[in-house]
Amino acid sequence: MPSLQHYSTFGLNASCTSISSFSDVSSFLSLYQPNLPTYILGGGSNSIFVGDFEGAVLVNEIKGITHYDTDTHHFLRVGAGENWHDFVALCMQNQWYGLENLALIPGSVGASPIQNIGAYGKEVNAFIDTVEVVMLTSGDKVLLSNQDCAFGYRDSIFKHKLAEKVLITNVNFKLPKDNVLEVSYGELSSLEDATPERIFEKVIEVRKSKLPDPLVLGNAGSFFKNPVVPLCTFEKIKKQYNNVPHFLVNASDEVAQQSGEPTMVKIPAAWLIDQAGFKGKEYNKVRCHPTQPLVLTNLGDARGEDVIALAKEIITSISALFAIKLEPEVRLIGSEGLITL
Numbered sequence: 001m002p003s004l005q006h007y008s009t010f011g012l013n014a015s016c017t018s019i020s021s022f023s024d025v026s027s028f029l030s031l032y033q034p035n036l037p038t039y040i041l042g043g044g045s046n047s048i049f050v051g052d053f054e055g056a057v058l059v060n061e062i063k064g065i066t067h068y069d070t071d072t073h074h075f076l077r078v079g080a081g082e083n084w085h086d087f088v089a090l091c092m093q094n095q096w097y098g099l100e101n102l103a104l105i106p107g108s109v110g111a112s113p114i115q116n117i118g119a120y121g122k123e124v125n126a127f128i129d130t131v132e133v134v135m136l137t138s139g140d141k142v143l144l145s146n147q148d149c150a151f152g153y154r155d156s157i158f159k160h161k162l163a164e165k166v167l168i169t170n171v172n173f174k175l176p177k178d179n180v181l182e183v184s185y186g187e188l189s190s191l192e193d194a195t196p197e198r199i200f201e202k203v204i205e206v207r208k209s210k211l212p213d214p215l216v217l218g219n220a221g222s223f224f225k226n227p228v229v230p231l232c233t234f235e236k237i238k239k240q241y242n243n244v245p246h247f248l249v250n251a252s253d254e255v256a257q258q259s260g261e262p263t264m265v266k267i268p269a270a271w272l273i274d275q276a277g278f279k280g281k282e283y284n285k286v287r288c289h290p291t292q293p294l295v296l297t298n299l300g301d302a303r304g305e306d307v308i309a310l311a312k313e314i315i316t317s318i319s320a321l322f323a324i325k326l327e328p329e330v331r332l333i334g335s336e337g338l339i340t341l
């Protein structure tokens with residue numbers, strides 16, 4: 001059974017029945033066996049194999065980037081197997097702006113719409129025009145509009161109705177020439193004379209200083225989503241913790257100041273986990289990262305059951321302390337495929 005350790009940035013020592021890569025749709029269709037559990041993999045930076053997977057892992061290497069522009073926009077068609085950060089860097093070199101806040105997010109372009117990647121106040125859905133997919137059962141090619149994708153906070157149709165039903169082959173981006181800079185989040189607010197290039201560089205600098213490098217310390221980025229709770233839940237927490245950090249959001253999860261009335265509140269999961277005393281805590285070889293408790297790390301030879309045990313302990317504690325149910329942002333894969341906690 002081939003090892004998956006180097007196919008996932010968390011680096012657990014799990015195996016699978018077979019691993020193959022493909023660089024076009026016809027080779028994917030010749031590898032795909034409908035009766036065998038199949039996991040499509042990009043960079044493996046959001047996937048943790050917590051046990052041996054009894055199925056085929058198919059690694060997407062569809063490449064290619066094309067560009068044209070109009071008076072108002074740059075349009076880019078990008079192969080799903082392109083590396084996300086390299087694509088953002090290429091855009092910056094060519095002064096195709098908009099994606100600067102999303103620098104240095106690991107993984108592939110094809111996975112970016114799946115959890116609607118976001119960082120520093122921007123989410124990728126603002127720049128996605130359409131997504132090209134192939135239906136796994138029929139092999140039919142379908143073009144999904146931005147609206148079809150039903151994007152939300154770390155969410156999209158690819159996690160629901162189309163979960164494990166499609167291969168994303170290309171993502172088509174639409175970058176406005178009148179790009180609006182976003183510098184209201186974290187360290188970006190201290191930037192003087194912000195330009196897309198300065199934002200790009202600052203984001204890289206801050207991410208390198210705060211987040212563990214998966215090449216050095218196995219991890220899959222944020223383990224949990226930031227919970228979005230009703231105003232009344234937030235008010236209860238605030239009575240006890242006056243300093244609780246928060247962002248007002250409206251029902252569609254957008255930051256309220258941008259549109260509509262705030263109806264919900266997003267609370268940083270890292271703060272909740274820190275309050276519950278998990279920062280730096282170790283469970284066998286799995287650790288809650290000391291400078292960013294939202295990240296769980298593999299201290300070497302960690303086991304899937306330890307990851308699950310620590311994650312469950314965190315969920316139970318946060319639920320008891322704050323009456324909030326944390327949800328994983330990572331995808332956990334067991335012997336038969338995706339599992340939930």
Ligand SMILES: Cc1cc2nc3c(=O)[nH]c(=O)nc-3n(C[C@H](O)[C@H](O)[C@H](O)COP(=O)(O)OP(=O)(O)OC[C@H]3O[C@@H](n4cnc5c(N)ncnc54)[C@H](O)[C@@H]3O)c2cc1C
Nearest residue numbers: 042043044045046047106107108110111117118168220221
């Ligand atoms: C250090 C670190 C920092 C991170 N920071 C952020 C951050 O700031 N913001 C953020 O949003 N995320 C962040 N992440 C999470 C991760 O980078 C993103 O989720 C990324 O989009 C995953 O890409 P991937 O190719 O590695 O996905 P994978 O883990 O390979 O796959 C993720 C999911 O997508 C599916 N999939 C992948 N490609 C395809 C395809 N072509 N067709 C169909 N299904 C597919 C897989 O089956 C799986 O369910 C971080 C991760 C790490 C390790």
